[in-house]
Amino acid sequence: MLLLAALLAQGRLADTLDNEALGTWCTIFVAVVVQSTPFLLGGVLLSAAISVLLSERVLQRIVPRNPVLAVPVAGLAGIGLPGCECAAVPVAGSLIRRGLAPAVALTFLLAAPAVNPAVLVSTAVAFPGQPEMVLARFGASLLTAVAVGxxxxxxxxRLPLRRRPDPPHLHGPGRFVATVRHDFLHASGFLVLGAMIAAAVNTFVPRSVVDTVAGQAVVGVLTLAALAFVVALCSESDAFVAASLTAFSDTAKLVFLVVGPAMDVKLAAMEAGQFGSAFAVRFVPVVIGTAVLSASLVGWWLL
Known part of the structure; x- marks a missing residue:
């Protein structure tokens, strides 16, 4: 019905739809959604498989009983799951539902998109001849995940994390399909909302504002941290964007690479939907602050 109404009113809408800024917004919005959806679907499929196949007994065997030790183990486990940050949100939710301590699952959520081999290889390609950038990204991202964990x-x-139960009264293939359908539809709505915000910021914030602050060390770091949060790039492609920001220092670029996979506007919306808005209000600022501090310290040391 909406499509029919748009077709009937196309004469009046023509001038509005022909607006250059609106066209740019639509392009960026579609790009973010199309880029992120395959990884989200992959994460949802893995999440459903975990819900069906992974038992509490198996988790008890592979995760250290001491949660203080389990947190860094979860951070290192992120090396084994190539994928985007969108995929990690439903996987973390599924791990919590299977009995894993929330702190351990959230550590994995932060580490997996940032320390896996696909991201490190893309960083090496984007920064040829700068192996220290790859090492710095790995170290700062792992430090962020473990510290937040x-x-x-x-x-x-005291952490107000909402736990969503598995679909009831289903087993085997039926449970798998129901979990995929529920998690994908639930998470994709928040993905679209985050993509709309990211596209708006990319379209309407003047480029001159970014260029003005590039030469100032502290302001440059904070600017790229904010930029990483709002542009919502995939962790496997953000290194090429960072490399193109030649006006900024290497430390500021590292902050961009660490903050983005850990927390952006798209992830904040998805985590609010997955774990509750009360949780997101507390979790999001802590992750951003820890990521900026970790990247700044590692950048000062290595770069």
Whole structure:
């Protein structure tokens, strides 16, 4: 019915739809959604497989009983799951539903998109002859994930994390299909919302504002941290964008590479939907602050 109404009113809408800024917004919005959806679907499929196949007994065997040690183990486990940050949100939710401590699952959520081989290889290609950038990204991202994981562990039950149960009364293939359908439809709505915000910022924030602050060290770091949050790039392609920001320092570029996979506007929306808005209000600022601090320290040391 909406499409029919648009067709009937196309004469009046022609001038509006021909607007250059609106065209740019539509292009960026579609690009973010198309780029992210395959990874989200992959994460949802893996999440459903975890829900069906992974039992609490298996988790108890592979995860250290001491949660303080389990957090860094979860961070290193992110090396084994190539994928985008969109995929990690439903996987983390599924791990929590299977009995894994939230702090451990959230550590994995932050580490997997940033320390896996696909991301490190793309970083090496984007920064040829700069192996220190690859090492710095790996170290700062892992440090961020583990530090936030330990913070979540220290909060314990005070962290208002909403737990969504598995689909009831289903087993085997039926449970798998129901979990995929539920998680994909639920997460994709928040993905679209985040993509709309990211496209708006990319379209309407003047480029001159970014260029003005590029030469200032502290302001440059904070600017690229904010840019990483709002542009919502995939972690496997953001290195090429960072390399193109030649006016900024290497440390500022590292902040861009660490903040983006850990937390952007798209992820914030998805995590609010997955774990609750009360959780997101506390979790998002902590992740951003930790990522900026970790990347700044590692950049000062290595770059």
């Amino acid at each position: 330990w913070w979540c562990l220290s909060r314990g039950d």
